[in-house]
Structure formats: C-alpha cells, structure tokens
Amino acid sequence: MAKKRKKSKSSRRKFIRTGITLGALTVTGSGIVSSLAKEEEQDSEKIKLLNQDGKLVEVASSKIKLYHKPAVSKKARKGISGRKFVMVIDLSKCGNARKCIDSCQKGHNLATDQEWIRVHLMKDNQQSDPYWFPKPCYHCDNPPCVKVCPVGATFKRSDNCVLIDVNRCIGCKFCISACPYSVRIFNWKDRYSYREKDTDYSPETSVPGQVGTVGKCDFCPDKSRNGELPYCISSCPMGALYFGDINEDTITNGDETLRFKKTIEERAGYRYLEELGTEPNVYYLPPVDRMYPFERGLKDLTEEQKARYNNVISKLQSDNETGQ
Amino acid sequence: MKPDNKNKNLINEFTPFLERPDKVWFLKISVLFLFIAIGFYAFYVQVKKGHIVTGMRDHVVWGIYIINFIFFLGLSYAGALISCIFHLARIQWGKPLMRMLEMTATISLVIAPVYILLCIGRVDRLHHLLIYARIQSPITWDVIAIVTDLFFCFVFLYFTHIRDFARLRDLPEIKVSRWRKRLYRFLALGYRNTPEQAKYLNQALDIMAAIIIPTSIIAYSLLAWLFGMNLRPGWHSSIFAPYFVLTAVYSGIALLIVIMWIYRKVYNLEKYITIEHFYYLGFVLIILDLFYGYFTFSEYITEWYNSQKTPTLLLYKFFNFSEYGGLFIFSNFIAAFLPLIIIGIPWFRSVKSITITSALVIVALWIKRYLIIVPTLETPYIPIQDNRAEWVHYSATWVEWALTLAGIATFILFFIFSSKIAPIIPVSAMEDKTKKIKIFYHKKN
Numbered sequence: 001m002a003k004k005r006k007k008s009k010s011s012r013r014k015f016i017r018t019g020i021t022l023g024a025l026t027v028t029g030s031g032i033v034s035s036l037a038k039e040e041e042q043d044s045e046k047i048k049l050l051n052q053d054g055k056l057v058e059v060a061s062s063k064i065k066l067y068h069k070p071a072v073s074k075k076a077r078k079g080i081s082g083r084k085f086v087m088v089i090d091l092s093k094c095g096n097a098r099k100c101i102d103s104c105q106k107g108h109n110l111a112t113d114q115e116w117i118r119v120h121l122m123k124d125n126q127q128s129d130p131y132w133f134p135k136p137c138y139h140c141d142n143p144p145c146v147k148v149c150p151v152g153a154t155f156k157r158s159d160n161c162v163l164i165d166v167n168r169c170i171g172c173k174f175c176i177s178a179c180p181y182s183v184r185i186f187n188w189k190d191r192y193s194y195r196e197k198d199t200d201y202s203p204e205t206s207v208p209g210q211v212g213t214v215g216k217c218d219f220c221p222d223k224s225r226n227g228e229l230p231y232c233i234s235s236c237p238m239g240a241l242y243f244g245d246i247n248e249d250t251i252t253n254g255d256e257t258l259r260f261k262k263t264i265e266e267r268a269g270y271r272y273l274e275e276l277g278t279e280p281n282v283y284y285l286p287p288v289d290r291m292y293p294f295e296r297g298l299k300d301l302t303e304e305q306k307a308r309y310n311n312v313i314s315k316l317q318s319d320n321e322t323g324q
Numbered sequence: 325m326k327p328d329n330k331n332k333n334l335i336n337e338f339t340p341f342l343e344r345p346d347k348v349w350f351l352k353i354s355v356l357f358l359f360i361a362i363g364f365y366a367f368y369v370q371v372k373k374g375h376i377v378t379g380m381r382d383h384v385v386w387g388i389y390i391i392n393f394i395f396f397l398g399l400s401y402a403g404a405l406i407s408c409i410f411h412l413a414r415i416q417w418g419k420p421l422m423r424m425l426e427m428t429a430t431i432s433l434v435i436a437p438v439y440i441l442l443c444i445g446r447v448d449r450l451h452h453l454l455i456y457a458r459i460q461s462p463i464t465w466d467v468i469a470i471v472t473d474l475f476f477c478f479v480f481l482y483f484t485h486i487r488d489f490a491r492l493r494d495l496p497e498i499k500v501s502r503w504r505k506r507l508y509r510f511l512a513l514g515y516r517n518t519p520e521q522a523k524y525l526n527q528a529l530d531i532m533a534a535i536i537i538p539t540s541i542i543a544y545s546l547l548a549w550l551f552g553m554n555l556r557p558g559w560h561s562s563i564f565a566p567y568f569v570l571t572a573v574y575s576g577i578a579l580l581i582v583i584m585w586i587y588r589k590v591y592n593l594e595k596y597i598t599i600e601h602f603y604y605l606g607f608v609l610i611i612l613d614l615f616y617g618y619f620t621f622s623e624y625i626t627e628w629y630n631s632q633k634t635p636t637l638l639l640y641k642f643f644n645f646s647e648y649g650g651l652f653i654f655s656n657f658i659a660a661f662l663p664l665i666i667i668g669i670p671w672f673r674s675v676k677s678i679t680i681t682s683a684l685v686i687v688a689l690w691i692k693r694y695l696i697i698v699p700t701l702e703t704p705y706i707p708i709q710d711n712r713a714e715w716v717h718y719s720a721t722w723v724e725w726a727l728t729l730a731g732i733a734t735f736i737l738f739f740i741f742s743s744k745i746a747p748i749i750p751v752s753a754m755e756d757k758t759k760k761i762k763i764f765y766h767k768k769n
Contacts, residue, residue, distance in 0.1 A: 148554075149461055150456075150461040150463035150467075151457070168449075169445075171445020172443065172445070173445070177385055177554055178553075178554050181704075186375070186445065187374075188374055188375050189374040210446075211445070212445030212446040307711045311709065
C-alpha cells in the first residue's frame with residue numbers, strides 16, 4: 001500500500017517536472033529564442049507558456065532565463081569549445097563544514113554514502129599541523145582512468161573535464177583501481193533515484209546513475225553551460241573552493257573573482273602528488289594563515305563521522321602523550 | 325604399424341575406466357553438482373541485488389573473484405607451458421603426465437574467465453568489449469590473450485587425443501554406448517596411424533607446442549601488467565610479469581603432483597605413475613621454490629629499503645598480526661621454505677609428504693594472490709577515511725565463497741568427465757616404446 005502511494009506521488013511529481021521542462025524547452029531550447037529574447041527586452045513581448053497545472057499563461061519574455069540543454073551522446077565527448085576548466089582549493093579556508101558534499105549529493109541525486117567530493121583530514125608529518133583537504137576529481141590531463149578503460153566509457157574532453165558515459169560503462173572497475181587519488185566510486189546497488197526515466201541522461205549531468213557502473217565528480221559542465229558554478233563551489237560557506245577557466249585566467253568562488261595565474265604564483269599553488277605525472281587540473285593553495293584551528297571541523301560531526309578521521313586523530317593524541 | 329598383443333593390453337587396462345561408471349562415481353558427480361548449484365544460486369543473488377552482496381567496496385573493488393581468476397589462469401598457463409616443454413624436449417618420463425597437464429590447462433582456462441565476468445558490474449554489456457574495444461586498455465590485451473590461448477590449448481589438447489580416439493574406435497570389445505563409439509569415430513578423423521598420418525600429426529603437435537610456450541608466457545605477463553600498469557604502490561613494479569609467470573609454473577607443478585596422486589590412488593596407476601615421478605617433480609618444485617623465494621625477497625627488500633611512505637605502510641600491514649601478518653607468514657613460509665625442507669631433506673621425502681607439501685603450496689600461492697590484491701587496494705596514496713569499517717577492510721561474503729567453491733567443483737567435474745571419455749594416460753603415446761628421441765625436422769645427411 002505504502003509503496004503504491006509512493007509510486008503515485010512520484011508519478012505526479014514526475015508529471016509536473018516533465019511539464020516544467022517541456023514548457024521551458026519548447027520556448028527556450030534553441031538559438032532562435034535567444035535572438036527573440038533580445039528583441040523582447042525592448043518591446044517586452046509576451047510569450048505563452050504551459051504552467052504546472054497545464055494552463056497556458058503569458059509571461060514577459062525578458063523574464064525567461066535561457067536554458068541550455070546538457071550535451072548528450074557524441075556531443076558530450078567533445079567539450080565546451082574554448083574552455084579549460086580548473087579548480088583551486090584554498091586549504092587555509094576549509095573547515096570541514098561538509099556543505100560541498102551535501103550540495104553535490106543533492107545536485108547529483110546521490111545517497112549520503114556516495115561522496116563525489118570527499119574531505120580528508122591530512123597531517124603531512126609530525127611537525128606540521130593537520131588540515132582539511134577537500135578532494136574532488138582532479139580531471140587530469142593525463143588521466144590513468146581513461147587510459148585503462150576497455151570500452152572508452154570514460155573520456156577526456158577539450159574543456160578539461162574527464163566524464164563517464166554510464167550507458168557504455170561495463171563496470172569492470174579498472175578505472176577505480178587505476179586512479180591514484182581514489183576518486184571514483186561504484187554504484188553497488190540499485191537505487192530508487194536511478195529509475196528516473198523522465199530525466200534525459202547526459203554525461204554532463206551524470207543523472208540518473210545506473211547500477212553496476214562507475215560515478216565520480218564531473219566538474220558540473222551542465223552548470224557551466226548556463227553560466228552557473230558547480231554545486232560544491234556555490235555551497236561552500238567559507239568560499240574555499242574556486243572554479244574558473246585557464247583560458248580566461250579567472251577563478252571565482254562566487255564572492256570574489258581572482259586571476260588564476262597570479263593566485264597560483266603568489267600563493268604557491270600546487271597540485272597534489274604532482275610527481276605521478278597525471279597533470280591534475282585541481283590546484284591547492286597551502287594551508288597558511290589558517291582562519292581557525294582544525295578542531296573546529298570536528299565540532300559538528302556525528303560520532304560516526306568523527307571515527308573516519310581516527311587515523312590522524314589517534315596519531316595526534318599519541319604525539320601529545322609523548323610530550324610534544 | 326599395428327600394435328602387437330602386448331601393447332594391446334595397455335589400452336585394455338584403461339577401458340574399464342571409460343565404461344559404465346559405478347554408483348560411487350554418480351555420488352561424486354552429484355556432490356559436485358550440488359556445489360555448482362549453490363554457486364548458481366549465489367550468482368542469481370548477485371545479479372538480482374547487485375554487487376552489494378559481495379565484500380567488494382569502493383576501495384577494494386576487486387576481491388576473491390579476481391584472485392580466483394589469477395589463480396586458475398596461472399594453473400592453465402602452467403599446464404600448457406609444462407606439457408609443451410615435456411613434448412618438445414621429448415622427456416620420456418613425462419609422457420604419462422601429458423594428458424593431466426593439458427586437461428589442467430584447458431579446463432582452468434575455461435573456468436578462469438568466468439570469474440572476471442563475476443567482477444563486472446554490467447555483464448549484459450559484455451559486447452561493448454568488442455564494439456567499443458580500445459587497444460590501449462590492458463583488459464583488451466587480456467581478452468585477446470585469453471581467447472588466443474584458449475584456441476591454441478583446445479587445438480593442442482585435441483591433437484594429442486586423436487591417436488587415442490583412433491585406438492578406442494578400433495577396439496571392438498569396449499563396452500560403451502553407441503553414441504560414444506560414434507563420437508570416437510568422428511573425433512578420430514579417420515586416423516589410421518599410417519606413416520604419413522603419423523608424420524603430419526607429429527609435426528602439428530610440435531608446431532602447436534612451439535606456439536603455446538611463448539603464447540602462455542605472454543598471456544600471463546599481460547595479466548600481470550593488468551596490475552603492474554596501475555599507479556599503485558605494491559603493484560606498480562617491473563618484477564610483476566616474471567614473478568607471475570614463475571608463480572604460475574610453481575602452482576602448476578604443485579597441482580600436477582596432487583592430480584597425479586589422486587589418479588594413482590583412484591585408478592591404481594602405480595605402474596605408470598611411479599615414485600620416480602613424484603621425486604622428479606618434487607625436485608622441480610624445490611627449484612621453483614628457490615626461485616620463488618628469491619623473487620619474493622627481491623620484491624619486498626627493494627620496497628622496504630628506501631622506505632617510501634605508502635609502500636612502507638603496506639609492508640607494515642604484512643608484518644602486523646592484526647592485519648595480514650598471519651597470512652603473510654603462513655603463505656611465505658610454505659611457498660618459500662616448506663618444499664625445501666620436506667622434499668630437500670631425504671628423511672622427510674615420500675610420495676605422501678611430497679603430495680601434502682604440494683597441496684599446501686597451492687593454498688599458499690592462492691593466499692599470495694590475496695596478499696597481492698587486497699592489502700594493496702586497501703592502501704591507496706591518500707589513506708582511506710571512511711566511517712564504515714566494511715568499506716575500509718575487505719572480507720569476502722558467502723556469495724563469493726560459494727562461487728569459489730563452485731569453480732573448484734567445476735574443475736574437478738570436468739576432470740572426471742574428461743577421464744571418462746578418454747584415458748587419463750595418453751595410451752598411444754605410451755605404447756610407442758621407441759626410446760630414441762624423434763626429431764621431425766632433422767636434415768637428411
């Protein structure tokens with residue numbers, strides 16, 4: 001009974017969602033509309049739209065936001081032309097608020113145990129202080145995962161993104177073991193969210209996922225197409241994550257916009273495990289002038305979540321006991 | 325070239341094994357089928373619920389399936405390699421063992437790929453391996469290697485059987501059903517042992533043997549590179565390919581001794597599989613054991629000496645008894661020292677002790693593969709920080725064990741079936757008593 005109700009509810013929701021997307025698409029999907037939009041700004045022409053209740057309404061076309069569909073199939077393998085996406089993570093700002101993880105999971109329809117961006121607690125050596133270390137996919141220029149894929153399900157694009165086509169993936173997991181940064185995760189069981197038939201799958205959105213295939217951070221190129229920032233970037237309360245374009249030489253965390261090259265130069269930006277030769281596209285700014293002690297990051301965690309950092313915390317305690 | 329009466333007795337000795345089986349045989353078969361049925365059920369559960377029912381998780385993405393894959397493939401390549409060397413070198417005492425080796429090679433080569441299929445999340449998309457094949461991927465190398473080797477092994481196995489099929493076809497008194505007789509007639513391909521036919525068959529066997537030796541070495545090296553090509557401490561090592569090949573031959577010889585012992589016991593083949601066979605192979609085992617110890621030592625000492633961060637962490641796990649210390653010591657003591665002690669010291673040496681040592685070596689080498697795969701995957705560059713213990717440490721579930729046992733049961737079952745169809749000792753080759761080494765490509769002076 002409960003299942004049935006759930007189903008009918010979801011189908012209603014599905015219908016509504018389809019209605020919105022269909023409506024939006026019919027009006028805005030193509031370039032013709034964009035030219036229309038410009039004209040309408042002057043004489044504010046009204047456009048007829050189908051609303052959620054299935055009624056036709058008139059909306060001023062200047063109010064309509066242009067919606068670019070994410071690329072599918074072969075187009076999705078090419079990348080957005082002229083772009084070279086890059087991420088910069090300021091380690092001095094990260095306090096393990098885990099907001100990036102939450103919003104990423106929401107945006108990609110993931111379960112709470114599927115983390116496409118992880119926050120590690122790092123301690124490089126005995127003298128150095130621990131620091132929080134967010135780890136998305138590095139979208140390497142020389143990606144080991146792409147090299148080993150037997151079917152070309154994972155691929156490197158011209159805009160730096162390394163994406164996965166789950167329609168092609170056979171789930172051999174070779175890419176997971178090949179990635180030296182342990183970024184990729186496997187969809188071990190079927191989930192309700194995978195069965196959303198109304199969402200068109202695109203490697204750019206990575207939604208819906210599929211059981212028995214691999215998933216990972218995709219740099220949200222579908223958001224970039226619409227001039228938005230990836231989920232993790234816009235949700236970080238500290239503004240620790242910056243996203244941008246090497247070609248434009250700009251990075252932004254939503255509040256401030258910086259020059260990419262200058263930032264890396266002045267603040268000694270580095271790439272993690274550079275010596276592996278994978279040429280990552282995620283840069284880290286070293287944790288200098290920390291905004292607050294790392295313990296703050298443990299404060300809001302549940303006991304279970306705290307347990308995951310035991311390998312570092314236990315080391316810290318033993319160091320304290322020995323007197324240092 | 326008609327076999328004389330004395331030789332005719334040889335095949336007659338083996339015909340009872342080919343005729344109608346007794347009740348015990350059926351009992352054995354049904355027990356094996358039971359294991360296979362449980363395996364099928366486990367497979368059904370895995371397909372139905374997804375890979376979540378296995379112990380594999382995001383970090384340890386490959387579990388005992390891939391270990392079984394390496395293990396069976398190793399047995400297969402070893403069997404092929406040793407039998408072809410025996411054949412080409414015309415080792416006379418190796419003649420009775422040829423068929424066991426070839427059966428091992430072919431049967432395990434059929435079983436091994438099944439385990440890789442169990443690892444794959446979307447078996448329904450297997451055809452993607454062909455339509456989207458990328459030659460850059462080591463998996464594609466492996467697919468090509470296994471298919472090639474499977475073909476060669478089957479051909480070689482069949483060629484070595486032709487003479488025996490012809491002999492069985494010409495035995496009027498053999499009590500087998502009509503379809504079996506027809507089968508023998510069909511499979512013998514009209515072979516009458518005329519000098520010309522014999523010459524061509526011998527040439528074909530020599531060519532196949534010469535092809536299979538490099539093929540099996542290359543194929544197993546490719547498998548080693550499947551791991552060696554990964555940027556992972558513990559795998560990324562140039563020693564991997566020769567190490568794998570050596571380990572394979574080592575496990576193959578050990579398995580051969582065990583199979584020899586079983587058939588000797590069950591079929592009373594003391595006349596053909598003698599104590600000397602056990603001793604000779606025991607000495608081979610010692611040599612391989614020394615090589616294995618040398619390779620193992622060489623691998624760990626280089627990793628240990630320079631104390632890089634992640635490899636050192638991995639080595640700590642091998643010497644920590646709360647992690648893999650027990651398995652590590654057990655596996656390496658047995659694989660690197662036990663044959664040396666038991667077979668090396670004459671006082672311990674006997675058919676039984678050699679067999680038990682071999683069986684232990686097989687287990688130790690399986691564990692060795694476990695130690696290659698699991699701890700390495702548990703020790704990535706960035707230490708695993710996960711709050712779910714089962715996602716950090718791998719432990720195989722009943723599904724994986726059931727399918728492992730099903731694989732072993734299938735191996736035994738195929739062996740039993742095949743020794744019902746043709747004698748387990750290559751009878752015609754044994755009948756050929758010529759001691760002189762035949763070289764088919766010699767120049768006529």
